[in-house]
Amino acid sequence: MGEKERRKDIFERIYDIFEDVRQRIRDTFEEIFETFETERPMFDLREKCLEPLVDIQETEDYIIVTVDLPCVDKDAIKLNATTDTLEIQADMKRSIKFNRWGTVQHEVEFHKFKKLIKLPSKVDPKRAQARFKHGILEIKLPKKIKKFRIEIK
Amino acid sequence: MEGKNVIDIIQKKTINAENSKIILGFPEVGLVGTIASMFLVETLKMEEVGYFRSQLFPPLIILHKGKPSFPVRIYSHDKIFLILSEIPIPPAAMFPLSAKIVNWAKENKADIILMIGGLPVPNRMDLETPEVFAAVCGEKAEKIVEQLQIKKLEEGMMVGPYAAIFMECYNSDLNALLLSAQAFARYPDPGAAASVVTILSKILDVDLDIKPLLEKAEELRIRLRDLMRTTSQTMARMGKSQEHGIPPMMYV
Secondary structure (H helix, E strand, O other), X not given: OOHHHHHXXXXXXXXXXXXXXXXXXXXXXXXXXXXXXXHOOOEEOOOOEEOOOEEEEEXXXXXXXXXXXXXXXXXXXXXXXXXXXXXEEXXXXXXXXXXXXXXXXXXXXXXXXXXXXXXOOOEOHHHOEEEEEOXXXXXXXXXXXXXXXXXXX | OOOOOOEEEEEOOOOOOOOOEEEEEOOOHHHHHHHHHHHHHHHOOOEEEEEEEEOOOOOOOEEEOOEEEOOEEEEEEOOEEEEEEOOXXXXXXXXXXXXXXXXXXHHOOOOEEEEEEEEEOOOHHHOOOOOEEEEEEOHHHHHHHHHOOOEEOOOOXXXXXXXXXXXXXXXXXXXXXXEEEEEXXXXXXXXXXXXXHHHHXXXXXXXXXXXXXXXXXXXXXXXXXXXXXXXXXXXXXXXXXXXXXXXXXXXX
């Protein structure tokens, strides 16, 4: 093997090692964030509110957020959006009581849902549309995209 | 319990599962299996007759009314057996658990395995009564689907614990039927569970009134939020989204 090939081989091996380290760091971070997400409580005992389940779908032009809001009437929902966040607050039509709640093991009551969502890309909140059916809230937020037509020669 | 890949069935009572129907209710899409199973245990007053023990499950015990119980348990009522799980089945446990269940069903000469699941549909919000679809393995299962006129899932992919059960049933020549109701993928869906229960009452030939289940729907959706969140994460890890894809067509 010539000097040139030997050097190339060493560089390739170094590159592979860096790639491997990079992948391991990425996997570790993903695992850590996943653990945080699972272990973060979905309630606030002080404010007596629950965090609703949320699903975010992204299409080419829209971000579609759906929120599970059982025990809620449409008129009790307050929605506020900025270009990159969506805030949902909803009072329940009746309080939900748990006789022995998790580790605290005493009676707790919840009156509302609350959630602040960080959107995956910038949106135009003024053009957002929302509907509420069977306790599911769907918000369609148009993305702020600047599109340029490319001519094909 | 020897070896970390071993799954044991601990029987609390003598089990005679000959000619029985074995129902599986695992946390999956819309927690349809979990909700329907909980409803069956309560309505049919099913008795806990055993549980599964393995190092493949997380070190977790359920406390209910001060008494501990294992998260994957077996219930029975007459010739109906129900295996339910209060935790999403960890991907590493799927194959060994499936093999254990199917071997146990075979050894006990069970009639059929019935699985309760959800079929994620984007328009679920607009559906009043979700429809139930079936995936079948074996002649008996085919006959049930034909008699009850359930639409069959003809093309697509299945991913997860039920797919592993199907593989084992196919391999062991055991009848298996998956009842999958149109459901929200990431929200607990008692409406979808009610649709499956309606079909199950015909297969099991027992009277099951879904009214109490629908009345409790909102409360169930609140109580099952945490399980839904962990289940969604497990589903993502095992590549459940592949079900949305089109299978490679070898024979068009």
